[in-house]
Amino acid sequence: MHAFEYHRPKTLDEAAAVLARAEDASPVAGGQTLLQTLRQRLAEPSDLVDLRGIPDLYGITREGDSLRIGAMVRHNEVARSREVEQAIPALAGLAGGIGDAQVRNMGTLGGSIANNDPAADYPAGLLGLGATVHTSQRTIPADEFFVDMFETALEPGEIVRSVDFPIPQRASYIKFAQPASRFALVGVMVSQGAGGVRVAVTGAGPAVFRVPDMEQALALDFSADAIRDIRVPADELNDDIHGTPEYRAHLVTVLARRAVEAALNAG
Amino acid sequence: MNVSLTVNGKAVSAEVEPRTLLVEFLRDELGLTGTHVGCDTGQCGACTVHLDGRAVKACSVLVGQADGAEVLTIEGLAGEDGSLHPMQAAFHEQHGLQCGFCTPGMVMAAIDLVRSYPGASDTTIRAQLEGNLCRCTGYENIVRAVRTGAANMEAQ
Ligand SMILES: Cc1cc2nc3c(=O)[nH]c(=O)nc-3n(C[C@H](O)[C@H](O)[C@H](O)COP(=O)(O)OP(=O)(O)OC[C@H]3O[C@@H](n4cnc5c(N)ncnc54)[C@H](O)[C@@H]3O)c2cc1C
Ligand code: FES
Ligand code: FES
Numbered sequence A: 001m002h003a004f005e006y007h008r009p010k011t012l013d014e015a016a017a018v019l020a021r022a023e024d025a026s027p028v029a030g031g032q033t034l035l036q037t038l039r040q041r042l043a044e045p046s047d048l049v050d051l052r053g054i055p056d057l058y059g060i061t062r063e064g065d066s067l068r069i070g071a072m073v074r075h076n077e078v079a080r081s082r083e084v085e086q087a088i089p090a091l092a093g094l095a096g097g098i099g100d101a102q103v104r105n106m107g108t109l110g111g112s113i114a115n116n117d118p119a120a121d122y123p124a125g126l127l128g129l130g131a132t133v134h135t136s137q138r139t140i141p142a143d144e145f146f147v148d149m150f151e152t153a154l155e156p157g158e159i160v161r162s163v164d165f166p167i168p169q170r171a172s173y174i175k176f177a178q179p180a181s182r183f184a185l186v187g188v189m190v191s192q193g194a195g196g197v198r199v200a201v202t203g204a205g206p207a208v209f210r211v212p213d214m215e216q217a218l219a220l221d222f223s224a225d226a227i228r229d230i231r232v233p234a235d236e237l238n239d240d241i242h243g244t245p246e247y248r249a250h251l252v253t254v255l256a257r258r259a260v261e262a263a264l265n266a267g
Numbered sequence B: 001m002n003v004s005l006t007v008n009g010k011a012v013s014a015e016v017e018p019r020t021l022l023v024e025f026l027r028d029e030l031g032l033t034g035t036h037v038g039c040d041t042g043q044c045g046a047c048t049v050h051l052d053g054r055a056v057k058a059c060s061v062l063v064g065q066a067d068g069a070e071v072l073t074i075e076g077l078a079g080e081d082g083s084l085h086p087m088q089a090a091f092h093e094q095h096g097l098q099c100g101f102c103t104p105g106m107v108m109a110a111i112d113l114v115r116s117y118p119g120a121s122d123t124t125i126r127a128q129l130e131g132n133l134c135r136c137t138g139y140e141n142i143v144r145a146v147r148t149g150a151a152n153m154e155a156q
Helices: A012-021 A034-039 A075-080 A082-087 A089-096 A101-106 A109-115 A122-129 A212-220 A245-266 B022-029 B086-093 B103-116 B122-128 B140-155
Strands: A005-007 A025-028 A047-050 A060-063 A066-070 A132-135 A139-141 A146-148 A160-166 A170-177 A184-193 A196-202 B002-007 B010-015 B048-051 B054-057 B070-072
Touching: A012 A025, A012 A047, A060 A082, A066 A082, A066 A109, A075 A089, A075 A101, A075 A109, A082 A089, A089 A122, A089 A170, A089 A184, A089 A245, A101 B048, A101 B054, A101 B103, A109 A122, A109 A160, A122 A146, A122 A160, A122 A170, A122 A184, A122 A196, A170 A245, A184 A245, A196 A212, A196 A245, B022 B048, B048 B103, B054 B103, B086 B103, B086 B140, B103 B122, B103 B140, B122 B140
Parallel strands: A005 A047, A025 A047, B002 B070
Antiparallel strands: A060 A066, A066 A160, A132 A139, A132 A160, A170 A184, A184 A196, B002 B010, B048 B054, B048 B070
């Protein structure tokens, strides 16, 4: 690993100042993705800014009909939180299915969405629940946050503070995990709530996306049968050793139907 | 930079390069070579230690991320008289190892597992040990050892 400076700021302002000042600084949250990237020298930041000591970035709180989760909250904290389990059990399940126990003990919500891996779980959670991201500078709806493969709406030096998840009437996340990496070969989040029906798909394309045809059909009839014949086009889906675009397109429909069934059973 | 942490109950303070991994610090600085490095890419779990009571992969944590924290390694488990921790004893009794390379990480992961999921079923044990690979045993005896270790820990 290359040499870098290490900063341990105690406030968000202090962290933002270092990120603005340094030549090429990168925040580090859980480090579960970043450390592998540094090790392979896919990135060589001059400075790392450890977000661990910033109290603002922690906490899970219910505020009316939404749930706020801090950027530094670890996957296992979400998975085991009573607050999350009561408000959005599908989100607790999603977090509990990320990677393995050790990764869940370190990895954070903020790190996962800032990284925006095309096969990551949280992007589907945010988009499928219609969440809102609060940063050090502004508020970004999930619909605008995930731009492309490993690309988000975050500006250089912008820090994710927390995410607000509207509490749905019912929701479910179903992932078909790639057995070695445990990332999503395809994962589908379905929710129904005040904002209507949302269907978000991760793992299948270059970045998480919604399926409007399914959303419309489910808005009229929230049942697995309503989307039986709806297929997403395979043209723009991922092709790798784990699956062809056609296979992924097939999985999207299968998993979306299972997610609808699970949401109905849970709600 | 300077880091201060508690390792196996003892306060440790050292000047380190920021790029030092927690596992390098434990093995190379402190000589605690019971924590193994299998893959060095976050996949195998051989390097599992506890950071403030939670199992983490020490090859995927910078020592700076452990500044001010409590670290527990396999060397810190046995009693002062050398008596094995109930989970270590269970791995011994149930023959939960062959070459032993994965064992320190398995034991550390298993202790966190038992505390987080009291009365865990075999299915839960297997799911929660997904981050620990073993090339020898086929896992059967490991699962049995964790079950026995859980009972031993709960009896204590
Ligand atoms: C073996 C293994 C299996 C995994 N399996 C899965 C899986 O099944 N599903 C899944 O979704 N993920 C999986 N992951 C990834 C894991 O969830 C990571 O924890 C996560 O992607 C990154 O979170 P982190 O806190 O570790 O971030 P870091 O690695 O610290 O950071 C990642 C990136 O985000 C930036 N960043 C971090 N926090 C912020 C912030 N608050 N604001 C702005 N930028 C920030 C960093 O600068 C860096 O660029 C796996 C990882 C491993 C090692
Ligand atoms: S050496 Fe750390 S996970 Fe393999
Ligand atoms: S006993 Fe040899 S790797 Fe597990």
